[in-house]
Amino acid sequence: xxxxxxxxxxxxxxxxxxxxxxxxxxxxxxxxxxxxxxxxxxxxxxxxxxxxxxxxxxxxxxxxxxxxxxxxxxxxxxxxxxxxxxxxxxxxxxxxxxxxxxxxxxxxxxxxxxxxxxxxxxxxxxxxxxxxxxxxxxxxxxxxxxxxxxxxxxxxxxxxxxxxxxxxxxxxxxxxxxxxxxxxxxxxxxxxxxxxxxxxxxxxxxxxxxxxxxxxxxxxxxxxxxxxxxxxxxxxxxxxxxxxxxxxxxxxxxxxxxxxxxxxxxxxxxxxxxxxxxxxxxxxxxxxxxxxxxxxxxxxxxxxxxxxxxxxxxxxxxxxxx
Amino acid sequence: xxxxxxxxxxxxxxxxxxxxxxxxxxxxxxxxxxxxxxxxxxxxxxxxxxxxxxxxxxxxxxxxxxxxxxxxxxxxxxxxxxxxxxxxxxxxxxxxxxxxxxxxxxxxxxxxxxxxxxxxxxxxxxxxxxxxxxxxxxxxxxxxxxxxxxxxxxxxxxxxxxxxxxxxxxxxxxxxxxxxxxxxxxxxxxxxxxxxxxxxxxxxxxxxxxxxxxxxxxxxxxxxxxxxxxxxxxxxxxxxxxxxxxxxxxxxxxxxxxxxxx
Numbered sequence: 001x002x003x004x005x006x007x008x009x010x011x012x013x014x015x016x017x018x019x020x021x022x023x024x025x026x027x028x029x030x031x032x033x034x035x036x037x038x039x040x041x042x043x044x045x046x047x048x049x050x051x052x053x054x055x056x057x058x059x060x061x062x063x064x065x066x067x068x069x070x071x072x073x074x075x076x077x078x079x080x081x082x083x084x085x086x087x088x089x090x091x092x093x094x095x096x097x098x099x100x101x102x103x104x105x106x107x108x109x110x111x112x113x114x115x116x117x118x119x120x121x122x123x124x125x126x127x128x129x130x131x132x133x134x135x136x137x138x139x140x141x142x143x144x145x146x147x148x149x150x151x152x153x154x155x156x157x158x159x160x161x162x163x164x165x166x167x168x169x170x171x172x173x174x175x176x177x178x179x180x181x182x183x184x185x186x187x188x189x190x191x192x193x194x195x196x197x198x199x200x201x202x203x204x205x206x207x208x209x210x211x212x213x214x215x216x217x218x219x220x221x222x223x224x225x226x227x228x229x230x231x232x233x234x235x236x237x238x239x240x241x242x243x244x245x246x247x248x249x250x251x252x253x254x255x256x257x258x259x260x261x262x263x264x265x266x267x268x269x270x271x272x273x274x275x276x277x278x279x280x281x282x283x284x285x286x287x288x289x290x291x292x293x294x295x296x297x298x299x300x301x302x303x304x305x306x307x308x309x310x311x312x313x314x315x316x317x318x319x320x321x322x
Numbered sequence: 323x324x325x326x327x328x329x330x331x332x333x334x335x336x337x338x339x340x341x342x343x344x345x346x347x348x349x350x351x352x353x354x355x356x357x358x359x360x361x362x363x364x365x366x367x368x369x370x371x372x373x374x375x376x377x378x379x380x381x382x383x384x385x386x387x388x389x390x391x392x393x394x395x396x397x398x399x400x401x402x403x404x405x406x407x408x409x410x411x412x413x414x415x416x417x418x419x420x421x422x423x424x425x426x427x428x429x430x431x432x433x434x435x436x437x438x439x440x441x442x443x444x445x446x447x448x449x450x451x452x453x454x455x456x457x458x459x460x461x462x463x464x465x466x467x468x469x470x471x472x473x474x475x476x477x478x479x480x481x482x483x484x485x486x487x488x489x490x491x492x493x494x495x496x497x498x499x500x501x502x503x504x505x506x507x508x509x510x511x512x513x514x515x516x517x518x519x520x521x522x523x524x525x526x527x528x529x530x531x532x533x534x535x536x537x538x539x540x541x542x543x544x545x546x547x548x549x550x551x552x553x554x555x556x557x558x559x560x561x562x563x564x565x566x567x568x569x570x571x572x573x574x575x576x577x578x579x580x581x582x583x584x
Contacts (some may be wrong), residue, residue: 011489073494074456074466097452099487106453109421110460115543116420118451131547138447140339142344144548182464183439188482189493198488204583228584239506246471246507247486252335252447253361253506261583272335275447282583284574285559298559300577302570312571318583320575322525 004030005038005090006058007081009100011047017201018096020056022156024164025123026094027057038062038088041173042077044070050173056164061173062088065195068180071187072100084176090151092130097155098200105155107143115147118236121279123241131156138252138275158200159258160279175273195202197231199250204230205259207250207279208238209273211266211287211306215243220310221265227317233257233277235267251276266306269294286310323438323478323498325379326431327370328458329399330390332360332448341549351476359395362443363506364511369473371403372440372509373554377476379407383434387426393527400522401514409529419542420449424457430537431462438498440473442470444505455503465496471507 006026009016023039030037041051041063050061069076081104085093093108095101097119106248109116120132121142129146132154136143148152199205206225208218217233225232233255234248250257252272262280267273269285269292277283278297285298286309295301302309333339337348345477350356358470359367373379384399386392396407410430412418418426431440445452459466471486474493482495483558486505514522532538562577565571578584 045398071492074468099485102452102467103468104457106456106462107466110424110457113421113543114449116453117544118453133451136347136448136450136549137333137339137346138335138450140552141341142550142552143546144550146547147543148545169351185494185496187494190490191493192490193488200488206470240510246505247507254530261578261581275335282578282581284578294558295561297555297558299581300574301559301561302574303561304567304570308567308570313574314568315567316571316575320579321584 002091003036003038003089004033004038004092004094005088006083007093007095007101007239008039008041008049008053009096009098010041010043010046013045013048015049015052016096016098018098018101018156018158021159021161022096022165023053023056023058025156025161027164029092029094029123029125029130033092033128035092036060038090040081040084042069042084047173049169054171055166057167057169059239060088060171062176063173064176064178066178066180069178071190073183073185073187075183075185076105077104078111080178080180082111083110087176092152093154095155097157099157105153105228109153111152114153117145117147117154117245118155119157121157123154135279139256139278157256157258157274158161195216197229199231199233199248199255199257201266202231202257202259204223204228204261205233205250205257206230206263206265207233207235207267208244208265209235209267210237212238212243218244220307220314224263224317225322227314230259230261235273255316264294264298265310267294268292269297323379324383324434324436325370325373325382326383326385326434326437326440327363327366327399327404327453328427328440328442329363329367329384329386329395330443330446331357331386331388331395331461332446334358335361335447341551342479344546344549346549357391357394360399360443360446362445362447362506363395365506365508366404366441366443367399367404368509368511371506373439373476374405379439383408385427385430386410387423396527397522397525398514401518403518407525407527410527410531410535411529411531413531415539417542418539419544420451420453420541421457421543424454424461426532426535426537427458428461429537430530433530435537440464440499440549442501442503444503450495455501461502462499465500467494467496467500467502470502470504473508477479510541535578
């Protein structure tokens with residue numbers, strides 16, 4: 001028995017965008033390998049997520065639905081993932097390279113003594129193996145990697161693959177009893193992220209750097225992000241200065257993002273910042289200093305004070321977008 | 323209660339990286355220091371030291387697995403305030419994959435004995451996989467706590483942390499021992515003091531071999547078939563000019579609509 005599996009992440013009863021992307025990439029991979037595609041769903045009240053997986057191209061769905069799985073805990077989800085992968089006879093498992101996806105792919109690799117490739121940005125099939133391209137050395141190089149033998153476990157960078165499209169498919173999922181008795185961890189709280197779009201999922205990111213000058217300096221940057229329905233990013237310097245929380249930081253010790261549009265406002269573009277955003281499709285730099293390194297990476301540049309440029313750009317977008 | 327911090331030597335952030343025939347080399351003409359402590363691991367070291375200073379840990383031991391010159395990163399850890407360090411030599415095993423590296427680190431953590439908290443950085447800036455903390459946890463059979471942004475409470479036998487996830491922060495309590503990975507928000511790493519550096523340079527750092535640990539490594543489960551530079555970006559930046567700020571804004575917005583990214 002063999003087959004390609006996708007680990008599906010869900011949050012508040014909905015499939016995560018990164019899992020829709022994983023389904024798209026895995027469907028193509030399964031077709032190229034001549035194998036079937038199975039979605040693996042773990043959680044509580046996830047019947048709708050299973051239905052969505054069928055609609056997005058899965059041939060079958062295997063999962064566990066249990067009250068003890070309401071919140072993600074590695075010790076609850078990990079053993080189940082291994083069990084479900086084995087019951088379904090999967091020999092390729094694809095997941096999103098999120099916090100949960102990295103946890104779960106590593107858990108599975110340790111259990112099955114298997115090869116593990118993290119954060120792939122492209123996949124192709126060569127014979128009966130998957131070749132995964134991934135950025136390495138802080139995004140300065142690419143590597144084509146392959147697991148020559150046995151189970152292949154691969155996680156995918158957010159937004160590197162197009163999400164699967166609706167096929168109108170349906171089916172009935174195979175639900176497996178979850179044996180989640182003895183777990184030593186207890187989730188005692190969850191503080192949901194306040195408003196706004198997740199940086200790694202965002203199509204548009206507007207980021208502020210040292211040039212914003214202080215916490216209030218983010219106001220025009222945030223306003224432009226809001227007008228565009230995008231996420232608010234920040235350089236390390238502004239986070240270290242305490243002007244904005246860490247979860248906005250883009251760059252080497254923050255998040256790696258690849259939006260369609262990245263607008264860098266008052267960001268000089270140190271190599272550490274570039275490591276986190278260089279795979280963005282279109283980069284716009286707005287900076288007073290025409291010599292700033294960010295202009296070497298940008299597709300479009302405006303030299304000027306961000307407090308003049310950003311509000312003008314926002315006003316123009318408001319006019320066009322109504 | 324002992325704390326182990328796992329540290330890796332990586333190319334410096336500003337190093338120029340080249341690849342020739344699948345062999346990666348680097349130099350850093352600016353700083354003259356081509357190798358550094360993996361930036362994510364600075365937070366690990368700092369947090370390990372704080373567990374000793376503020377939370378009753380008895381020792382903070384820095385651990386690295388690598389070539390002879392990777393001892394440098396242990397000296398940085400000692401200079402910051404780690405109480406001791408152990409170098410695990412990769413002699414005879416230069417190509418080790420993530421799972422076997424985890425087995426090596428796990429065996430070393432067991433050999434240290436009485437460790438309640440083992441820590442890693444979120445990821446290393448060369449391999450960039452971000453899977454080592456979980457693999458080490460699985461090899462030890464300990465509870466994994468990944469992406470930790472804050473330690474809320476630690477007692478003799480339990481720990482409560484905040485994990486920074488895509489959708490928010492999870493507060494989670496686990497029984498010790500645990501393997502944690504930490505993110506940047508958790509602290510601000512200190513600079514080594516002059517006295518610390520002097521002490522670290524004089525410290526004896528024992529080297530353990532894979533034989534000492536009773537670990538053998540297999541052929542890598544993952545092959546890096548081809549390593550290459552990023553394709554050069556086409557064209558150069560187009561600077562937007564105009565008679566007025568509004569004119570520039572209009573031109574830029576026109577371009578972005580043409581690019582179909584709005």
